[in-house]
Amino acid sequence: MQDDDKPFPAHAAIDPEPHVLVVDDDGAIRSLVSKFLRDNGFRVSAARDGREMREVLDSAAINLVVLDVMLPGASGLDLAREIRRTSSLPIVMLTAKGDETDRIVGLEIGADDYIAKPFSPRELLARIKAVLRRVNVGAAASGAPARLFRFEGWALDPARRELTDPGGVVVDLSTGEYDLLLAFIEGPQRVLSRDQLLDLARNRVATGFDRSIDVQISRLRRKIEPTESSPPMIKTIRGAGYMFVPKVERA
The missing domain is CATH 1.10.10.10 (Winged helix-like DNA-binding domain superfamily/Winged helix DNA-binding domain)
Structure with missing residues (x-):
């Protein structure tokens, strides 16, 4: 289990090759998404469940998590709550098609976006890029004087x-x-x-x-x-x- 006193990182600094963590117990989806993201300039780590997700987050600088709702053991919603307790790490949820409840709960927990299965890898890529742009817009700003x-x-x-x-x-x-x-x-x-x-x-x-x-x-x-x-x-x-x-x- 994640140590309650050891928070997840907020999110990694801006990187020309962002590092995405894909958490899904479906091996075919993990492989498909991982290959597609790598082909489009991302570094990718993959995990099957919450235990593997924590191991990756503890050992690597991750920019964004793609998190399936339906997972063995702790659900994706439980894991999103766990991440959000200590971190602003961007989260894109994968939900069942037409399941509004999961989408609404995911947003209430603090997920940044969601996409319903089955999905187009290109749509997932577009949503990941959009979330990362929003996260990085402040840090990527020029050296103009700060404005509060x-x-x-x-x-x-x-x-x-x-x-x-x-x-x-x-x-x-x-x-x-x-x-x-x-x-x-x-x-x-x-x-x-x-x-x-x-x-x-x-x-x-x-x-x-x-x-x-x-x-x-x-x-x-x-x-x-x-x-x-x-x-x-x-x-x-x-x-x-x-x-x-x-x-x-x-x-």
């Missing part, structure tokens, strides 16, 4: 992708939560629809009734509005979308 966003005593540093609470404590955000918060901060006191938020947060294209934004907003609220007495930050505008309430200052 401040609101209600909080501070968001886009260069470091770091959110600090009024007490000076860094609050861990998943890639999706960070992108959503940045979209709100860049358009404060303005009503944003779900489709606008999906676009501004560089998330996947909305298709039909997409609950991913609602899930991410719920998670984000729990982090920046941790108690009932906390000042409301994100207001629901019935029938229209959401609005970020605080005044935002740039420093």
